[in-house]
Amino acid sequence: MADEGALQAAIAAREKTVTSLLSNPPAAVKAALADPPYSSTSDETRRASAKVVVKALGAVAEKDIASVVDGLSGAEQDLLMKYVYRGLETGEQSTQLFKWHASLTEKAGMGCIMRALSEKQRV
């Protein structure tokens, strides 16, 4: 059902886009959030996807986090929260991810956390 190859190719393409946009952090984050691999059945694919997002998040300076979050739509904020939890699973760059978590919670509220935890489509 899920073509892992196609999904992985899409993730690789996304990574390229993000790398090229790293100088424009808000755009990089938006690009990283595009096309989440919902239908993937492989953990590896999902980890690769999360890596791309964390990379984009890393490019944003701490003082800009709030404004980047502001620029995201409600759906994108929920998706980003899901990626934050995914990223926290690995234990890398957690300080930074927690800052994103705090900013997202401030903007989108506890509802955002609920949606990240309870939605059937896992990222």
Place this chain on the structure above:
Amino acid sequence: PRREFPRSDHPGELATMSVSAARAMFEGGGGGPRPSGVVPGSGGAKAADGSTRYHILKLDDTTKRPLAISCFAVNKDGSMVAFSPNNNEVHLAEFKDGAFNVVHVLAEHDQRVTSIDWAPNTNRILTCSEDRNAYVWDCDGAWKPTLVLLRINRAATYAKWSHNEKKFAVASGQKCVAVCHYEEESNWWVSKLVEGFESTVLTVAWHSSDIVLAAGSSDGTVRLFTAAVKGVDSKPSQIFGPDVSFKKMGAEICVINTNSWVQDMAFSPSSNVLAYATQDSCVHFLPTPTGAVPTQEAVQTVRCSGLPHRRMIFLAEDTLVAGGHGNNPTIYGLAGSEWKEGKTLDEAKEVKAEASAGASARNAAFKKFEMSSTQGIDDSNAAAVAILPTVHQNTISGLATCEAWTSGERASKVVSVGLDGRLAFWKVPSLEEAMKKLSLN
């Protein structure tokens, strides 16, 4: 179970004490034994301007702590409420002179009562419980129960009268809904089970025609199906298109998928919109105009900023109030053609923790253990986090309004009850007022 009217010499029994005594208890600084269930100096039952912030419906007999209200209903003129203090009993309380007095205790169920619905016109109470039964209570002096054999093997979770009050639907853990009507020949309420769900059905809502029933389940779906009963309903017209003859009772009209458990749902007064709240902190609005089958694409989803809602009711065609784990009733209003989240009814101003007046070592000790058991706080510095700024200290488990509080098409007053045992009255703001959000987004 005790059936007699609860009496107590203890001044802490708010359910029985007079209003003036209650006032003296809260407004006086110290003096007199304090009910250990109510934290002294917490703002108690009275707000700064003297209006009552909340009422406590029932105190436990031994510990004198407020009992959680698991379900709730109001009668037509708002003079009486029916509630269950999270056990197998249903208490009927009269609201007189600004206080609640329990006047009847309906104790027929064996297990926890999960839902109460009060039919406004026929004045019958419908209760259902985890004991797999439902009772219809009639009043002629005393309240008399009539058992309804639902023929289910799992708990009943939710019960609702139809608009004409001749039928009712009971949702159950047996993945089905029991649609019941009264059969004259056998003098008995008869149930027909509607299957099709994949998990516990948590809530039902009747379309204003009483021919279509919507049900929401923990399998994440909302299903609409026909529920016309021969002998009770007149020949059904086609509401949404498909044939709704009597033979096809329980025929599915449509299935709407959501991402999470459907906690509660309600049709708008005109039944043109079906609103439902899901556990992922979203409130969805499905347009259900007559003539066309409702579709998934038409659903409008409002992402809530707070925790998921457990209960919701429509206050007007364009205003919905929902409350739940956020402890705060929130308004959702229709702005043009889009539903949006509005203000919360509780301003939730920070309440100063524990005033020093009357706080003795004994009270501090009481509070410490109370906090650790009710809120899981194990900190000796508990005073700082003791009280939530909202009136409700725990999940809101019921929202209700009644005809007496509705003027024209709009409810002006709504009441909420919670698992903290508190009942609070709320004045409903106008739509413009409610949609004026002061927040950042």
